Amino acid sequence: MTKKRQEGAKPATKIFSAIFFLAGLAVLALVGISLGKETYRKKQIQKEIEGLQTEIQKMNQENSELSNLISYFSSREFQEKEAREKLNLQKEDEKMIVLRKEIEAQKVEESSAPEQNDQAATDQSPNWQKWLRFFFK
DSSP states (O other), X not given: OHHHHHHHHHHHHHHHHHHXXXXXXXXXXXXXXXXXXXXXXXXXXXXXXXXXXXXXXXXXXXXXXXHHHHXXXXXHHHHHHHHHHXXXXXXXXXXXXXXXXXXXXXXXXXXXHHHHHHHHHHOOXXXXXXXXXXXXX
């Protein structure tokens, strides 16, 4: 009698086992898919965190550079330098000598300008001959 029960229950047990196996497989697939999605999401968040950390480092470096500039601009040396250059101020016991390069450059140009004008005025040859002389002289 026990054999009959086992033989009679066998097809029902097979069906139940197959359904249970498929349900377990479906649950396992869903868990795998959600695990993959979470892993991908975690990687994306990690990349974003790294990008923000590099941006923070850049901002900190820029902030330190700006604070260095602020301290330099508020220093006594910078204020004296700016007063000398822009306001033409000097200390009480100081004497200033100004040398101008523009005046010397103008004198040199004035002395060479008449020579160039004389050459251009006297040379009445065609332009192509001037080019030939320029390249092959």
